[in-house]
Amino acid sequence: MKRCLLLGCLLLFVFGFCVNSALAAEQSPPISEATQSCLDCHSEATPGIVAGWEKSAHARTTVARGLKRPELEQRVSAGDKAPEEFKNFAVGCAECHIGTVEHPDAFQHDEFMVHTVVSPRDCAQCHPKEVSQYAENIMSQAHGNLMNNPVYLDLVKQVAGRFKFKPSGLAHTPPLDMDLADSCLYCHGAKVEQKGVRKVVTDLGEFEFPVWSNWPNHGVGRINPDKSKGSCAACHSRHTFSIEMARKPATCSECHKGPDVPAYKVYEVSKHGNLYKSLGHKWNFKSVPWVAGKDYNAPTCAACHISLVTDPAGNVVAKRTHRMNDRLGNRLLGLIYAHSHPKSPDTSIIKNADNLPLPTTLSGQEAEKFLIGEKEKQKRREAMSGICLSCHASGWVEGHFARLDNTIDYTNQMVKASTQTLAKAWEKGQVKGLDQKDSMFNESLERLWAGQWLIYANNIRLAAAMAGADYGTFADGRWQLSNRLLEMQKRLDQGSTKK
């Protein structure tokens, strides 16, 4: 009997000890004086922010502790260069909003010079590798890629602009800054600049705060007040910065659900997405490295595109990357034809054979000089395939990618037929395009054409890439693509009849 008592108590204590020591190790790092000073007022002024932060890993550990972890478990990539100033404190308000980085946009707030907009430069204090990879990610240039490309800028202006009815027809004016911040630039990122100051009287006294243009914004290519590009908070949502959230597909859905970029919708109806929805509640979204098969049984967006993945034996399947095009040989989205991925994240520099800032001509010829070659494409496909091969045999994986290539070819062919139909209408003068010194996006037939690639071809390609079949068929897929091509032809014919 005594032994049994002993064993019972031992079990209890061992359990209790493990739990306690785990908590002790991770939960109560010292808080820097500056952060404490922030918390004193802000736990009252913005209690939700403080409570969110208290649930974060940032609040429960220190850089120094993080650096002691085994290499594969590292999340702090600064190594020796991590800021000594706060290495042994929780990563709190002051560490990011004051920190060690020079900020032209800082302002006096109580006794501190703080900056509102935390930029990738701040995050780079501890996570420099991720920040420098992200700078080579096409997403970091999302603002300029849209706004510095005359063709795209014209699309933006036509779509988000304002119209007035006049007896002579519709009069168009370009979108206001706020129109853009509420549409295209919500995701692409707006330009946040100081536009004066404002006084605010609160329970805690009177303050003077800067006024920011286009604020709030957390677009992936945001132009920050310190001139840097991007917002880590786009995916690592403030102020919990949860790795679980970043790895779950809902995060990506904020910008990748709409019909122009339906990655999330396709994922939802893929077998991967079904597994995630049905069984994901049992998976481990926090462990680093992320172990295929053990931690999760179907990939999320992060598993394929970003995360450090190993197999259960600890072999690295894929390295962590924040240059998310590392495993993507083709660019499927957003342009007239699917094409080899651009070399530079800044795509506004591209010129095609027709001297347009597009990666292909209107008839589909690639601007090779600006795009990656076959060898690099192959390398990227192999990187992606490596992840597939954790759970699928090689025949499966090869079949999948052969089908994707075929679908790229199909969509490019259909878009070409659509483009030629429109070109004929331009030629006949039914509508006016570039050759007539007019916008390509301001007439009904042109919009039918733009939808062919911007919406339907995109859906079909993504459905092939991620095995979510209906988005290749009836859900903004082949059904719509072929319907609208027939409609374009009919309009071309009708126009001809009239003449």
Place this chain on the structure above:
Amino acid sequence: MKRCLLLGCLLLFVFGFCVNSALAAEQSPPISEATQSCLDCHSEATPGIVAGWEKSAHARTTVARGLKRPELEQRVSAGDKAPEEFKNFAVGCAECHIGTVEHPDAFQHDEFMVHTVVSPRDCAQCHPKEVSQYAENIMSQAHGNLMNNPVYLDLVKQVAGRFKFKPSGLAHTPPLDMDLADSCLYCHGAKVEQKGVRKVVTDLGEFEFPVWSNWPNHGVGRINPDKSKGSCAACHSRHTFSIEMARKPATCSECHKGPDVPAYKVYEVSKHGNLYKSLGHKWNFKSVPWVAGKDYNAPTCAACHISLVTDPAGNVVAKRTHRMNDRLGNRLLGLIYAHSHPKSPDTSIIKNADNLPLPTTLSGQEAEKFLIGEKEKQKRREAMSGICLSCHASGWVEGHFARLDNTIDYTNQMVKASTQTLAKAWEKGQVKGLDQKDSMFNESLERLWAGQWLIYANNIRLAAAMAGADYGTFADGRWQLSNRLLEMQKRLDQGSTKK
């Protein structure tokens, strides 16, 4: 050793005691004789209903116990007026389906006079404040606001009506009652009235039951057999009446997901929705009051529009309200132009300057007499902003609402251009509208116009209001709104050419 044993057992017992007493306090209130009588047969006849109820708070507590809670934790608003008859019993079948309220629609069922349709009057036995607030909520009038407004009734008839092909064209007949119950009135609420009786032979004997028109229905503005309006079960789903469910956004999605009212879809792609989807499984959806930051890290529909919210220190951030327009200065949905919120929940009383029962004229002029003024709008915006300010700085919140105002202006301008285009077509006789004594909704061009405000402008406004950008851009947003305006113009031009 002995101390260790002692401590171990103590821990075990303290834990066991806590669990047991919590269960004892909440789980087994006495069941009234009448309810027991119901349960005796219905645990066999409709076992799912009984099992659902057994999981409800109603089954595990009593009104008397509820009234003893501290003020902020109160859910029973009847206070002293709570029905003595069942104060100390579980809230079971009899308490709601027999209860203390006179019911003209009750019928003899075994030894009791029961009523099938539990109406807000029954709920008001214990929750009178919520019921009286709801009566001032525009949703409670959703049936009449549609069916008693000639303009809207025409839209209903055209959309849900039936067509036959005739050599001379399509012949329209108005929708049958069942057509409406299966479409518009599913959400708006149908009229439930007794239409005779029917005999049913069951394992438990023969019964005579009333036959109800339009049954089942749990629309928010249901006209009940007792003439009251609304159905609490629309959101507090029978028979579990889970506060967790009412607070989760899926509940609202039943009526607010479609393209005409896409609040849920917009929420899904907003950062708030992403947080909910990714991390919501860790949040506390049951605590009353609901503590911002502690219980949840991003608001659901309920947090912004209904719930009693406090900060972690216990300060009230927002009072509970079932008059859900309390924090809404503008009405964004369902009408031609966004406009100041109507004063009365009964909007069928409104007359605009053109004598139409609409809050604005077709050119956008507000029917001021029936709409709230600037001061009330400001008050409502401040009530909403208070919730935002728990987690966002004032500059963020002001920027957000400035952008919403701009987007309201943008959509109103675009809808006006669409309306003027249609008006021109009416004027030219290409289609026939009100001035030609014809419906505004029965021709193809008119449908294009109606879609502009009913679908696209709505999406864009909601996307601005809730920061779900793609619904303002490519997902039923600016892309579609401008495409269709160009299409309307083209049709207007084509029509002209023909003449």
Place this chain on the structure above:
Amino acid sequence: MKRCLLLGCLLLFVFGFCVNSALAAEQSPPISEATQSCLDCHSEATPGIVAGWEKSAHARTTVARGLKRPELEQRVSAGDKAPEEFKNFAVGCAECHIGTVEHPDAFQHDEFMVHTVVSPRDCAQCHPKEVSQYAENIMSQAHGNLMNNPVYLDLVKQVAGRFKFKPSGLAHTPPLDMDLADSCLYCHGAKVEQKGVRKVVTDLGEFEFPVWSNWPNHGVGRINPDKSKGSCAACHSRHTFSIEMARKPATCSECHKGPDVPAYKVYEVSKHGNLYKSLGHKWNFKSVPWVAGKDYNAPTCAACHISLVTDPAGNVVAKRTHRMNDRLGNRLLGLIYAHSHPKSPDTSIIKNADNLPLPTTLSGQEAEKFLIGEKEKQKRREAMSGICLSCHASGWVEGHFARLDNTIDYTNQMVKASTQTLAKAWEKGQVKGLDQKDSMFNESLERLWAGQWLIYANNIRLAAAMAGADYGTFADGRWQLSNRLLEMQKRLDQGSTKK
């Protein structure tokens, strides 16, 4: 004190014992030599598959153990005929990929003859009842029902085919095999046949593998290399085969979310779907039988269409069936008119009065000989109603189905008006149809017509069947159906004017 100690330890031990013995009983069955041999390499070669399998019930139990369960808990339907060879082993790699079934498609792999594609014949070793029921399920014939029906095949070719622009108009070519595998046949099932062999060099040596056409594919009507039809993995996803997943609606969404078959979308906005989304995390998705009210409070797809459901007292509410049309009197989806369910799962044998392989004529007359009669329809509706009646009173259920019947009538009437409009255009020579020896699906007006039934009428019927109102109204519902009918009429009129 001693007694308290005693009790504490007793509790601990009883608890520990229960957990241990449950684990012991279910977790570590012996692994067959052949399976062990697979695992030896594949835990390295495809670690995700192995890790997924290790989480499966197959890995944690044996057929022999399963057969000992009480009748209602049985999942193995083979009884005495279960294969003696592996009855006492975990169901592992070899049991399914080698097994006891003759496989013409097996190939030498190390010391074994294995087959890549596990077919229903393999699953039938242990689950023969489910397999034979599924063979009578219309889904098992999904490949041939599409590809062997000339009308449907023409639709497939027009929708998934490729177009080239020619000065004379668009030139159509039929879809390639890969085009089909990536669209229609992803869900309907592709034909998987051996097309040669390929050599693969891996870390574990050189191998020769068969090359499969249309691989990967797990469509519900897949034509397997062994000539059998169907893929159990469509719903019971490899290699976890989780009953929880099969019962959750995300599984069905892979093929039933798109606008042509929007069952999942309708479910999502139904009260049932709202309950599942909000409270489903508390339900038991694993218990067999599945107890209405206790294990779940609102049905998922499986509860209504497949699962063995009992009430809390153990009475059978519905028997398990994999012939999923057992409870469906009408076929609502995918054809021109809703109609009585076909008798045979092979619908390509149907001939209507006009000698077309369709269950109705173009004017709606049923091909009675091939469709179930009133008595069978009634029987199926009663089977479905039985499930409803667990949680709803009879008046509710009858009201629901009366409304569905009315909506079937409404949609059929609207589709008829659309068909007659098109027929008029055919008659007038505006477009060319069957009578003109041309496709019914290759002109813009024909596509408008096809959308009326393939998309909009489908949505409206499913919305009625599953109470998800907006899909009957504004979300691909009555709004779109009536809009497009008005548009068809306008085009008919315009065409007339021109002549």
